[in-house]
Amino acid sequence: MKATRYIFVKRPYGLPDRDVFSTEEVNLNDLKKDELLLKPVYISVDPYMRGRMNDTKSYAASWVPGQPVSGGVVALVTESMNSNIKPGDYVTGQLEWATYCIANSKNVIKVDVNRFPPGYYLGILGMPGLTAYFGITDICKPVNGDTVVVSGAAGAVGLVAGQAARIMGARVIGIAGSDEKCRMLETEYGFEKAVNYKTSKNIRKEIAKICPQGVNAYFDNVGGEITDAVAASLAPHSRIALCGQISQYNSTRMPAGSFIMSIILTRSVLLKGFIVNDYASRFPEGREKLSEWLEKGQLKYTETIIEGFGRLPEAFLGLFSGLNKGKMLVKTE
Amino acid sequence: MKATRYIFVKRPYGLPDRDVFSTEEVNLNDLKKDELLLKPVYISVDPYMRGRMNDTKSYAASWVPGQPVSGGVVALVTESMNSNIKPGDYVTGQLEWATYCIANSKNVIKVDVNRFPPGYYLGILGMPGLTAYFGITDICKPVNGDTVVVSGAAGAVGLVAGQAARIMGARVIGIAGSDEKCRMLETEYGFEKAVNYKTSKNIRKEIAKICPQGVNAYFDNVGGEITDAVAASLAPHSRIALCGQISQYNSTRMPAGSFIMSIILTRSVLLKGFIVNDYASRFPEGREKLSEWLEKGQLKYTETIIEGFGRLPEAFLGLFSGLNKGKMLVKTE
Numbered sequence: 001m002k003a004t005r006y007i008f009v010k011r012p013y014g015l016p017d018r019d020v021f022s023t024e025e026v027n028l029n030d031l032k033k034d035e036l037l038l039k040p041v042y043i044s045v046d047p048y049m050r051g052r053m054n055d056t057k058s059y060a061a062s063w064v065p066g067q068p069v070s071g072g073v074v075a076l077v078t079e080s081m082n083s084n085i086k087p088g089d090y091v092t093g094q095l096e097w098a099t100y101c102i103a104n105s106k107n108v109i110k111v112d113v114n115r116f117p118p119g120y121y122l123g124i125l126g127m128p129g130l131t132a133y134f135g136i137t138d139i140c141k142p143v144n145g146d147t148v149v150v151s152g153a154a155g156a157v158g159l160v161a162g163q164a165a166r167i168m169g170a171r172v173i174g175i176a177g178s179d180e181k182c183r184m185l186e187t188e189y190g191f192e193k194a195v196n197y198k199t200s201k202n203i204r205k206e207i208a209k210i211c212p213q214g215v216n217a218y219f220d221n222v223g224g225e226i227t228d229a230v231a232a233s234l235a236p237h238s239r240i241a242l243c244g245q246i247s248q249y250n251s252t253r254m255p256a257g258s259f260i261m262s263i264i265l266t267r268s269v270l271l272k273g274f275i276v277n278d279y280a281s282r283f284p285e286g287r288e289k290l291s292e293w294l295e296k297g298q299l300k301y302t303e304t305i306i307e308g309f310g311r312l313p314e315a316f317l318g319l320f321s322g323l324n325k326g327k328m329l330v331k332t333e
Numbered sequence: 334m335k336a337t338r339y340i341f342v343k344r345p346y347g348l349p350d351r352d353v354f355s356t357e358e359v360n361l362n363d364l365k366k367d368e369l370l371l372k373p374v375y376i377s378v379d380p381y382m383r384g385r386m387n388d389t390k391s392y393a394a395s396w397v398p399g400q401p402v403s404g405g406v407v408a409l410v411t412e413s414m415n416s417n418i419k420p421g422d423y424v425t426g427q428l429e430w431a432t433y434c435i436a437n438s439k440n441v442i443k444v445d446v447n448r449f450p451p452g453y454y455l456g457i458l459g460m461p462g463l464t465a466y467f468g469i470t471d472i473c474k475p476v477n478g479d480t481v482v483v484s485g486a487a488g489a490v491g492l493v494a495g496q497a498a499r500i501m502g503a504r505v506i507g508i509a510g511s512d513e514k515c516r517m518l519e520t521e522y523g524f525e526k527a528v529n530y531k532t533s534k535n536i537r538k539e540i541a542k543i544c545p546q547g548v549n550a551y552f553d554n555v556g557g558e559i560t561d562a563v564a565a566s567l568a569p570h571s572r573i574a575l576c577g578q579i580s581q582y583n584s585t586r587m588p589a590g591s592f593i594m595s596i597i598l599t600r601s602v603l604l605k606g607f608i609v610n611d612y613a614s615r616f617p618e619g620r621e622k623l624s625e626w627l628e629k630g631q632l633k634y635t636e637t638i639i640e641g642f643g644r645l646p647e648a649f650l651g652l653f654s655g656l657n658k659g660k661m662l663v664k665t666e
Contacts, residue, residue: 223594227594237611242594242597242598245598260594261556261575261578261593263606264575264604264606267606268605268606268608268611269605269606270603270604270605270606271597271606272601272602272603272604273596273597273600273601273602273603273604274601275598275601278570278601
């Protein structure tokens, strides 16, 4: 059987373009014991993948030029050589960006698409949702009345982080990149206020005005100048969950020193870098809590779904221009 | 009675010079109930005082131009209107840089100059020693076999921080600003290795070579490029006690973004800013432990004592050129 899959062609310098990806046709072998023939239905594109394009040691293995691209996928099982997984079931795992692929059943987990839409398992109940959950509950630890600022607030992680902080009793301020996203955060997701960093004349002053008592916790997805602007309003003993630095992922220069360090020092700030796998042993707790909040209607969710397997590069690159609200997914057909 | 005291003249821009200080003669009033007439014997100069020269909110109140300079002092009691403190006793407290001054007895504490030399109460048993103790025991938390790097290692705080980490079982690497200081750290203070950042051709590579398993904890007194160099070798889940940023205290430009942020993110680093007063309720524990280590000979100590009340400005400015080994003190005569 034939399938089409994406190949990572070459390491980009700075902002990647479409040429970092190509496609190829492959022949799939017959299934061996415990293998599954899978048809990817939803494919996740995530900012952290920019890091996998670099030849530097990080928490996720580098993609190798000439090799297939892989990431989070929800797939339909079309054939199975494992007795616990049947054709028609849906599974999720780290799989190739492909029209069809073969995976060992021990590398995927079954998901219940009747309980939640399939894309949720790549978003609010997958890596981004768990990232938000642990960053807020274990690092930001908001208490009633705290002011929590979330950057990248309209993205897959930020949207859940802000709501989780609100559920825990915080007053939540979002930072996002369009008026439409800001309106969405304020009217639909319970953010008290959202700031459009692209149109703000002085984001530092704006944050200071909205947070006159200071910022008690900052969930950072973006880094750079936005983080410096929030830093100026950090309250003594505040906490920063350093989750992402999307503003820097395509940077080609290496800044030295930082405004934020003086703030961290003089205000006894706790800054904690983390990746979701630090909490691997607590994933069941996280998934259960997020599911409960979703089912009670306390937590809302949105996805940006791009249709068409051929549009995977476009979707990935769109992450860096803020194309998405909530989780960005590609629906293969 | 007449006394001479220092006045803070004007806020400096960048590196201060002697002109930020002047002296004046004052007439001291007669003592009221509970007041003491004190003769400062040891006066502490500390890097954090550079921050007090700025008109910005920080953890220590700003010095006001035209007003007397104050800081940590050990003084001899020459007259007393309090029954618990007698002439001949020694006390410590936040006092003016003066030849004589009057203080209320409730603002000072008696010190035992027979148990330890008077300067120790401004150094290893005072603010710098407690800073080192809590930064290491509460933030860096080294376990047996960990590699701990200390910047500003030959200074008042660094010298104690490195030894405390060693006492807790760590392998300790120091960074200091002269070959003589480095030799001192290695031969007298139990640092396994010390790096002279002023002569190192590539401090990042040198640290990487000395710490092939990575740096598990970093006690940072200096910030800037040295911190970026250490950052490159941070181990996953490492801890940074952000205690000082002396390389930046005279900086007039505002750097944005930082190399270290990407490291903190991808290696799940804990970075904690702190000031010693965060641990105020645990000072007795800290002092007791430091005293015990000193008396058992596990902890060694050194001071740089400048003699002469008139040399206070020179001593303070010398902090920024690395004049001191260990705690810098001025002996008034």
